[in-house]
Amino acid sequence: MSSESSGSSSAPSGAGPGPGRSGSAVELRGITKRFPGVVANRDIDISVARGTVHALVGENGAGKSTLMKILYGMQRPDEGTIGIDGEDVVLHSPADAIARGIGMVHQHFMLADNLTVLENTVLGAEKLHGIGSGARRKIAELSDAYQLGIRPDALVEELGVADRQRVEILKALYRGARTLILDEPTAVLVPQEVDALFDNLRELKSEGLTVVFISHKLGEVLSVADAITVIRRGTTVASVTPRETSPKQLAELMVGSELPTAETRESTVTDTPMLDVAGLRLAATDSDGVERAVLDGISFTIHKGEVLGVAGVEGNGQAELVEAIMGMSDPDGGTVTLDGQDISHAPTRARREGGIGYIPEDRHRHGLLLEAPLWENRILGHVTEKPNTNGPLLGIPGAPRLLALGDARADSERIVAEYDVRTPGIEVTAASLSGGNQQKFIVGREMSHHPKLLIAAHPTRGVDVGAQAQIWDQIRAARREGLAVLLISADLDELIGLSDTLRVMYRGRLVADADPAHVTPEELGSAMTGAATGHLEHQEEPTGTAAEDASGNDDTNGGAK
Numbered sequence: 001m002s003s004e005s006s007g008s009s010s011a012p013s014g015a016g017p018g019p020g021r022s023g024s025a026v027e028l029r030g031i032t033k034r035f036p037g038v039v040a041n042r043d044i045d046i047s048v049a050r051g052t053v054h055a056l057v058g059e060n061g062a063g064k065s066t067l068m069k070i071l072y073g074m075q076r077p078d079e080g081t082i083g084i085d086g087e088d089v090v091l092h093s094p095a096d097a098i099a100r101g102i103g104m105v106h107q108h109f110m111l112a113d114n115l116t117v118l119e120n121t122v123l124g125a126e127k128l129h130g131i132g133s134g135a136r137r138k139i140a141e142l143s144d145a146y147q148l149g150i151r152p153d154a155l156v157e158e159l160g161v162a163d164r165q166r167v168e169i170l171k172a173l174y175r176g177a178r179t180l181i182l183d184e185p186t187a188v189l190v191p192q193e194v195d196a197l198f199d200n201l202r203e204l205k206s207e208g209l210t211v212v213f214i215s216h217k218l219g220e221v222l223s224v225a226d227a228i229t230v231i232r233r234g235t236t237v238a239s240v241t242p243r244e245t246s247p248k249q250l251a252e253l254m255v256g257s258e259l260p261t262a263e264t265r266e267s268t269v270t271d272t273p274m275l276d277v278a279g280l281r282l283a284a285t286d287s288d289g290v291e292r293a294v295l296d297g298i299s300f301t302i303h304k305g306e307v308l309g310v311a312g313v314e315g316n317g318q319a320e321l322v323e324a325i326m327g328m329s330d331p332d333g334g335t336v337t338l339d340g341q342d343i344s345h346a347p348t349r350a351r352r353e354g355g356i357g358y359i360p361e362d363r364h365r366h367g368l369l370l371e372a373p374l375w376e377n378r379i380l381g382h383v384t385e386k387p388n389t390n391g392p393l394l395g396i397p398g399a400p401r402l403l404a405l406g407d408a409r410a411d412s413e414r415i416v417a418e419y420d421v422r423t424p425g426i427e428v429t430a431a432s433l434s435g436g437n438q439q440k441f442i443v444g445r446e447m448s449h450h451p452k453l454l455i456a457a458h459p460t461r462g463v464d465v466g467a468q469a470q471i472w473d474q475i476r477a478a479r480r481e482g483l484a485v486l487l488i489s490a491d492l493d494e495l496i497g498l499s500d501t502l503r504v505m506y507r508g509r510l511v512a513d514a515d516p517a518h519v520t521p522e523e524l525g526s527a528m529t530g531a532a533t534g535h536l537e538h539q540e541e542p543t544g545t546a547a548e549d550a551s552g553n554d555d556t557n558g559g560a561k
């Protein structure tokens, strides 16, 4: 922060440092939290010094989110005490935590798209501050003081992912947060955005605020944190500083053993097409009633044994592309051919039965039945396939099928063991698994059907480094057997490491090709924001785009969100 603003009295009230600037902002002592069959936190002690960035790392299911939910008043510990700004407190709800100066930015942003930044910020905080002309001024002041660059009157739906995250931070600051909890804040950001976020965090820190964040990206943790606490199996196993630790050491502290070394790159690409997408077009009408192209003539082929990676800032059409291939939406034009069969108009189930495995971007909406037991989730999306059914009654095609529940259960047990899904059993609900373990289960389920084509949207999002390496190995092994993969990921290391072919999607078009053997994450990140960069081959503008067809104006085809 510049000395100008740091010293200014414009630093809004309530957002400044708490009582005193030294000492600890948060002291968690002896925290234990049990769930049926699991001790999520076991006698955890953590001390977070005021005015520092403190990272929490650990394997999937280690207990990080539970601990942060306890600090944010979303869950009550069974044992232990919480100290905030030197005072022992009992938190019954997030409102209690907010009143104590704790703010939390969840991984899934909780903003109303059709409202402005101002409205979103004030929403739910009226009781604290009241909505008045003061609110707009205060937001502008906060944005300036912490260099967040947010306009109070911007509509949230017009903001990209990184800006939305800043709005969430602003919202917490507006409510008087002095300690901010961020849950995997960089999972959805491109490298340039990560740098900008870290600048923001340093800014907050220099003003005496405290940041606690959860992350699986160890390089990032080491670059921004002042202190790192490692949690393994519910308990703290180490507290380290970045100066004295390497990413490898940190990973080994987390996992408790050495990580597998990365496999060398080998090409398994054949010349047999598996998926052919030709001229896919989809238009949507935005809030101003203007039609814009969401998919603007998308064409590509993925061969057997090939991983095609699509890089892009979220909101540039990747989700719509996946939905079109899966038959979850009805494109305005174009064809989808799987293994020689035109499936352009086939329903989703037929596409799955035709050999498409699907790891969805939103695991809660499309990947799991959260309130159903894990073994029922084994059946989800594969109700007509073995081992979940033994086929049509009496072998008559089209006859009803009986579910083979015993087999489905047994296979769920196998997935849990093979994919190291940390759960007390297959009877617990999917909701009770940690995020990374839910993801491992979905990957296991989809790979179990030996798909011809895997549509993998962020396959390792929220997954720890050990499990990530394991999932990559599984995908590589299947690729050697001829699996074709469409990989969509915000993790550029994953895209570069797994892809045989890499394309950049921007505003509904595939705008550039990159060679995964040479491109850097930074170059890829720049191309994703529409900039031309080295090591990438940029495509010509198409003639006659869907946007022009639809509105006669080729400048309306949306923007990165």
Ligand SMILES: Nc1ncnc2c1ncn2[C@@H]1O[C@H](COP(=O)(O)OP(=O)(O)OP(=O)(O)O)[C@@H](O)[C@H]1O
Pocket (backbone or CB within 6 Å): 035, 036, 038, 039, 040, 058, 059, 060, 061, 062, 063, 064, 065, 066, 067, 422, 423, 431, 432, 433, 434, 435, 436, 437, 462, 464
């Ligand atoms: N509401 C719940 N009911 C039952 N068990 C739960 C519940 N919430 C968490 N658990 C269990 O507590 C343990 C810790 O989960 P938690 O979500 O805190 O892990 P995490 O370290 O945040 O993992 P990840 O990196 O995968 O997000 C896990 O075994 C999980 O299954």
